[in-house]
Amino acid sequence: MCGIAALSTGEPFPCLEEIALAMARKQRHRGPDLQAAYLAPSGCAALGHARLSIVDLSPLGNQPMTNETGDLWLACNGEIYNHRALRRELEAKGHRFASQSDCEVILHLYEEVGTDLPGRLHGMFAFVLYDAQQDTLFCARDRLGKKPLVYAQTPRGLALASEIPAVRLFPGVDTSPDPVALGLYLLRNLRHIPDPWTFYTGIRRLPPGHAMQISRGQIQKLWRYWHPDFTIQPTSTQALLDAFDQAVALRRVADVEVGALLSGGVDSSAIVQAMTAQGSKGVRTYALGRDKDDEELARARQMAALLGTQHREFIFDASRQHQQLEHLLGLYGEPIMLLPLTYAYELCEHIKEDGLRVVMTGHGADEIYYGYPGANGMALLSTLLPFLPTLLRPALGGLARRCAPGSRLQETLLVAASPAGQRKAALYKDEARRLWADLLPGLEGEVEEAIGQLLGAWLEDGAPAAYIDEAHMLGLMHENCHSVTIAGDLPAMAASVEARCPFLDQDLVQLAWQTHYRQKTRGLRDRGQNKWILKKALEGRVPQDLLYAPKRGFGYHIQEEAVLRGPWKAQVDRAFDGMDDLDGILNVAAARKLKRAFDDRAGVPAMLIAKLYAVAVFQSLT
DSSP states (O other), X not given: OEEEEEEEESSOOTTHHHHXXXXXXXXXXXXXXXXXXXXXXXXXXXXXXXXOOOSOOSGGGOSSEEOTTSOEEEEEEEEETTHHHHHXXXXXXXXXXXXXXXXXXXXXXXXXHGGGGGGGOOEEEEEEEEETTTTXXXXXXXXXXXXXXXXXXXXXXXXXXXXXXXXXXXXXXXXXXXXXXXXXXXXXXXXXXXXXXXXXXXXXXXXTTEEEEEETTEEEEEEEOOOOOOOOOOOOHHHHHHHHHHHHHHHTOOSSOEEEEOOSSHHHXXXXXXXXXXXOOSOEEEEEESSTTOHHHHHHHHHHHHHTOEEEEEEOOGGGHHHXXXXXXXXXTSOBOOTHHHHHHHHHHHHHHTTOOEEEOOTTHHHXXXXXXXXXXXXXXXXXXXXXXXXXXXXXXXXXXXXOTTOHHHHHHHHHTSOTTSHHHHHHHHHHXXXXXXXXXXXXXXXXXXXXXXXXXXXXXXXXXXXXXXXXXXXXXXXXXXXXXXXXXXXXXXXXXXXXXXXXXXXXXXXHHTSOGGGTOOSSXXXXXXXXXXXHXXXXXXXXXXXXXXXXXXXXXXXXXXXXXXXXXXXXXXXXXXXXXXTTTSOHHHHXXXXXXXXXXXXXXXXXXXXXXXXXXXXXXX
16 A cells, blocks of 8 residues: 655656655555656656555565566555456566565566556556557546545646645646545535545545556546446345455455454454454454544444454544544545544554554445435335326425425425436535525636536446435445545545445445445334345344344534534634635635524534635645
């Protein structure tokens, strides 16, 4: 697990290697073991790398690394879980490997299949490969976006890195705030700026499942290489278990010890049980709670005792939470607001102090197996929608416009009035028209284009037939990235720890997307039965009282509203009093009006105030 950097310019650029090395050092937390750089013979390209040694701990695994002939160079962040199978295949074709590193297969596979190689990789990755013969950079990001990759086009060339602060080290990056990015961040459940935007006009993020080719400082081609299949097929509990066990087995492979986060919930308990069943003895497990009586800690103790793990638990230090948030915002390089990121960071700090570098986590299970309480209502609506005559849609849209804005009834009518593939977009557009008119004046005309770009990319091959499947797919790929893929990278990497997520395995996700929603959620409300097929599959592996216990999310007991009204109140008040208008983008008076309504408990969501506050905190750090 690492941090990467790359530069491409139209002409030889002074100190290009030094800039690449500085970019790598800026990301030292991602790779504390070694920071190094490579300069291309043309003087128009450079790679940088910050290494966290996980597979092949020897110097042979250092990056940037090259092939036998020295005409290909690579900087990669991530893990290639099928590297052993690929190595055998490539060696049979005559390729000679210099190391045992999983990343080296990328170089040799490129020699065989060129830019088709991302589709052959099974893992989490973001990489940049320099081809000296063509003097080009080729980069790609894994299918689900578990590893980040940002880039900036400037007048002198193009810079790429794992994190925004590293990209900003290249001269000429446009760091003016992007109004559309800010507007999207404030919508609905988004707590992060979604791909491909960033907070800055001149910096973009390569979307998941995409690749890009760069020549002499210019993007030549950017394309999507992954096209998932949403065709519903019968799924058995055994097929699910087989895919899950394979996902865990792949992630057990490392040259260092692999531990696990253990909350005592379904997802983490299933992972640790599979690890022990596959031969991991005395797995080191970790839990974080509000206090010693936290129900989550009690569940974790129960599972740890059952499985015989070496278990440690920690109590969250609320006095450090704001400081941790500021630290994460600085590393991430743009606003993001999700309190559980601070809990995960604190836990990963303890894990690092315990000498561990790799842990497995349960991220993604709720998104692919519909574990959230709202899934029940979505399932009912999805069952009824096929019986709705198309001719009624205009009338339902008219009714929606007469409902209370943002109410459950209005959202239901908006979804019912929209065709497949546009149902989630209807909710975003409605909120954007209302919210942007006051907070971001002048942006209202960009609603259609922005929402279309945000949600359309993953629906261009056709939307899932059921609304619940459309919503959860977009949730995984866009809406919930803050609590899934970003949460699986940012807090762990901030502590120089690698997080591996079996439920985000590409084969397991594909299987889940082809599983009928009625195999995932039962009844009109969640009585411990959501994630139904997963829980049925795990019976006999995880105790019944843990399998069917009420859902508790990570950090369940510490909510945004409580900290905004409590320990952070004075800081929040000062931030809104001195809020910046972001070069005229933000209507500060409207933001303060929302804050006063929140203080008066007049129905303004704590989430919106928290997101605006994160913008103010981030601005104070830059």
